[in-house]
Amino acid sequence: MTQPDDLLPIGLEDALPARAAAITSAMRQVLQSMDAHGYDRVRPPLVEFEQSLAGRMEGVATRRMVRFTDPESLRTLALRSDMTVQVGRIAATSLREAPRPLRLCYAGEVATIKADQLDPARQRLQLGAELVGSDSVAAAAEAVSVALDALEAAGVDGLSVDFTMPDLVDTLAEEALPLDMEQREAVRRELDMKDAGGLKAVGGEAYLPLLYAAGPMEQALEKLSALDAGGVLASRTAALREVAAILGERVRLTLDPSERHGFGYQSWFGFTLHSDKARGALGRGGTYAIKGSDEAATGFSLYMEPILEALGKGEAEQRDTVFLPLGHDRSVAASLRADGWRTRAAVNAEDDAATLGCTHRLENGEAKPL
């Protein structure tokens, strides 16, 4: 059943029963998986000071946030567009004294006032986990593992992971392949665009091989080593190899060293999660420093929409449900529910079992198939 166009604003929609059930189920599995790895859930509010949401992490644009004036404080408030920054704030303030590494997870709705060009949605369900206090190889491997466990628990298959090195250009530009600050920005931009001509035009010829270094992990790492005359990348490529070794054979790993989309604020390690069942990425993660407190952290975020796409639409399942006629024995109904049955009771004389989607009917104290 579709909605008339003017019923809800563009990019905002209802999840009707079948879809809502799929969301609830996937969300519980993901949260349960993060919990099993020792991550404690926190629930930050929908609305915060704009400054607080913007000030905690690079790359969070306030321009696309829903903003309004607080009649209490007369300061600008904003509807959250990302929960990672809220978890960073909690780690840096209320949980400042909690032992490190601190493992926190979250799930909640985030919204923007304007959609981005690729995705008309203005509200998304974000889920994620953050390990605060470390960006070690073990932390990086844990972030990828927990994300994969969570997605597998939710039923997603065909998973693959694409590693990236968010601060690669900065590292190379220091000495190995020198660039001034202005050039660095231009080289990063042209690498993002994967534009060989543009890269040359801004004086980044030396970085051309990065464009061709993407691919299966081992192959990509070899190409990268060929580029790394001075050995400044040696510790980084070794770390990536370690992460890959910890993950073992469980999923296909690729490396796109210069990929930076969505990793603007990250440090040595980034990763994107894909399923061959969904077009877009299922989520992203990596190592970073919490802005303000400058504490090292490692984490990831998943989004419900591509997870549901990867799970496939699926038919609304027909669940066993017992119809309870008017005047039924309420204690019998309660014990059926205690045994795991779902019930639907008549509230009018004309209510009908089949019409109400029931598969059984309560007769003589028992659930009889219709």
Next chain:
Amino acid sequence: MTQPDDLLPIGLEDALPARAAAITSAMRQVLQSMDAHGYDRVRPPLVEFEQSLAGRMEGVATRRMVRFTDPESLRTLALRSDMTVQVGRIAATSLREAPRPLRLCYAGEVATIKADQLDPARQRLQLGAELVGSDSVAAAAEAVSVALDALEAAGVDGLSVDFTMPDLVDTLAEEALPLDMEQREAVRRELDMKDAGGLKAVGGEAYLPLLYAAGPMEQALEKLSALDAGGVLASRTAALREVAAILGERVRLTLDPSERHGFGYQSWFGFTLHSDKARGALGRGGTYAIKGSDEAATGFSLYMEPILEALGKGEAEQRDTVFLPLGHDRSVAASLRADGWRTRAAVNAEDDAATLGCTHRLENGEAKPL
């Protein structure tokens, strides 16, 4: 751990791990209980057209909503302050053709820009169930039962239910105790204030006994009958007796016939849920007509804050958690988690089991108590 005053806007707060865990647990139990009674969950969006949120139900004030202009449609959008109206919209549009009675439930955050006088919170977690297509005695009894089952499943005890008759004044004013339209409003207001003097002043002497009719169900019904010379209330008091009989002895029932707070839009039946462990009401419900479609409906809403108060703060529980040293066997860790263990892995050489809140340590492939 408290937060500095300027960290979050007044009336908005983080739920840190212990509180977030209590919320998640109570929410799951409530949702599971509603599901067992055949209610399908829907997930409407955080933001809608202001008109749509305001137009579906009497008594939803847009003045306290967070509102802003949609850059897409140039219409006014609002952050939802109540989910019942959204469920009403879904029932009247996308699920217009679904068989009746239609059972829908929901749980989600709602927010206002300004708190009300009694409660500084500007964000609340609302949970509820709506039965669309009936306001029969059986529907009313079901709403109360499902609400009680949900609260008991969440662990709330000391429950009581206060019935009310939201359209009582309108019913009496027609013939039995005549009032013109202007007087009705004044009489309702003075009854709400429980102000005997005011009631007389506006010409409502005849309604004075209503002020003293509140109390245990049978007693209150008798006082009400004494007032009901013409018998216009006979069918209503009979219906209340029926609802009470269906509920039986499970909780203490009272009746406050003229109580109207929060029931402005309801028809013959309203109820408020209390626990002797919480000061405020845990929730409210009743029969009503969905504005616009004018379809009869019966439902209730619960709020998380008083539920948590009734549950008692509780200590953060110490959960069995296995510390996994650096370089642990990952397949052993995975099988511990599959067996229901919670794990926390070292990500740095100095990470310590006790500091990380662990109760066990993985040694020789087994979880050993610390």
